[in-house]
Amino acid sequence: MTANSKAIVKDAVFYGASSNCRRAPLGEYTVNKRCDCVLLCSCNGGKAFSLSLDSFLQHLTEGRIALVG
Numbered sequence: 001m002t003a004n005s006k007a008i009v010k011d012a013v014f015y016g017a018s019s020n021c022r023r024a025p026l027g028e029y030t031v032n033k034r035c036d037c038v039l040l041c042s043c044n045g046g047k048a049f050s051l052s053l054d055s056f057l058q059h060l061t062e063g064r065i066a067l068v069g
Contacts, residue, residue, distance in 0.1 A: 005031040007040060011064040015049045024049055028068070 006028055013024040025047070029040035038056040041048040051059070059065040 006043070006068040007031050008066045008068055009040070009064065010066055013059055013064050015051055
């Protein structure tokens with residue numbers, strides 16, 4: 001991933017602790033890798049959320065998230 005990487009959330013991706021679990025809106029996000037997590041910021045100025053690197057890679061493998069460009 002580069003500094004200007006983008007990703008598309010194409011299917012159900014959940015984030016947050018079990019008591020505060022939320023579903024990420026579908027759409028395009030900018031991607032910023034930080035140590036052991038990945039920050040996704042909505043390209044339309046919406047909400048940002050983060051996933052552990054392992055979780056992000058699992059969603060990529062399962063096709064729920066796709067890298068763009």
